[in-house]
Amino acid sequence: MTDLFRATWVVSYRELLRFFAERTRMVSSIFLPLVFLVIFGAGFSRIVGNLAPGVNFIQFVYPGIIAQTVLQGSIFSGISIVWDREFGFLKEILVAPLGRSGIVLGKVSGNAAISVMQGVILLILSPVLGITLTPLIVVELVGVMILLSIALSGLGVLIASRMKSQQGFQMIIQIIIFPLMFLSGIFFPVNNVPTWMAVISKINPVTYGVDAIRRIVLGKELAAIANIPGASSSIGITIFGHTMTVWQDVLVVAAFGAVLLAMAIAFFSRQE
């Protein structure tokens, strides 16, 4: 047990060191979401108008961008494994007296910490967008972000566990990350879309993370329109006529996370 803990700690410690050593990655990870927010916000808010009474497009997309930041950061756990394999450092990790599960947990928790930091930085913008956050909301958000990023880091490691080259990994990630991102309700509600799209959205773990974050951030706004029929569910997720609550979202993300993490550990441990 102490070995598992040590492996998790030492591997995640290095992930953090690496992150702070690479200024370009640090800066781009902060500015990219801002660019998304500004472009999408400015571009769509006039055309789209309010998505629900009292919720304008920027307010709608802002929680989505937080989730997207977590998604981008988490998938990096996979990139970092492929990177280490290509540049040899993975050998140093694999030959150390560290268990394979601990190495996976270290990669996952290190990148989760980084993604959550990036997400939290975005919270500073909330007053500008007319959204009030209380300390309780921030705590809840951090909790959901941690859970979501662990699940998605698990996915990153799972994909990376067998990939040999950066190029190959980038290709696969492009194919996977775009559906994950665009079919998750980050940029538009997933209820009012063609059936095939709705189906894909609902088996996408990111969808539930986005919804949970959105419901927490827009708690006050959503509560105000709770009595108008259909208003709150129009920007949420409805499965067989049932609109998901925050806790149900969280449970779904946790379940996805457990499965992805278990698979990541199994796949990563089997390599020689």
Next chain:
Amino acid sequence: MAVIEVDALSKSFGKIKAVCEVTFQVDEGEIFGFLGPNGAGKTTTINMLCTLVRPTAGSATINGFDVIRQRSDVRRSIGLVFQDPALDEYLSAEQNLRFHAYAYNVPPDIREERITEALQLVELLDRRKSKVRTFSGGMKRRLEIARGLLHNPKVLFMDEPTLGLDPQTRRHIWDYVLALRKQIHLTIFLTTHYLDEAENCDRIGIIDRGRIVALDTPDNLKDAMGGDVVTLKAGDNEAAARELKEKFSLSPVVKDGDVNFHVPHGEIFLPKLMQNFQTPLISINLRRPTLDDVFLKLTGRAIREEEASGMDQMRRMMAARGRR
């Protein structure tokens, strides 16, 4: 006492037998080398001994621990210097060593002291805060040696420790290794395809196509060749070979425009040869046998350093391209 004991260790990748029933022992404090051309199975053997690759058959123990069943104990007992650099280039020298200290559970109260000592040993103390990507090839290798020793291993494995380094740096690395052996009584297991490096080992195993074809001290291996190597060129090489066979009952080999043969005490033999040899001679060369001669005799091929260094260049080029 044997620190490494290997018994009929084998590894197959599909139908290819990379290592085939290799058996040997390495004693404490010994420098033991594996000499062989690229692809002979040297790295696969090291990878099996350091638990990175699971053997197909046979067994091996290091410091008394089984490489299949007691992986963690084996890993704690060994230090490794890999064939290709395995450093995190974006971190500083010190940060690389600190990661290693955490990973191998070096006690916190002696950790920083150890790191300083290790850096001092390889003369990198003044560069401790520098990012590894600013280091030269030789400096990286030295840092890797320091790292391999940080957790006080019983055995240091070095897979082609001087591959791709210039001769001066190679010499330098060897000075460190030999000094280390004196200072801390370390057992060193290394692989190489450089003959001059193999000469530095206490004992060497010559490995070819996954099998050990000879195992002894460098001197014994050369003595077993049956004396000195004579190379001569004659107007008619075939006639010269025939005459050598008839008059001196030697077994000369005609190859690449030369006639080669082995004789004990070449300096006494040569004057005798000159006195009553009929075939006109162009040149004669006498030398002590090298490990290359040993390898040639055992396998029928030369190790061919030229080809190997071509491969290295290729590899370095590819690595540089990948980095961009």
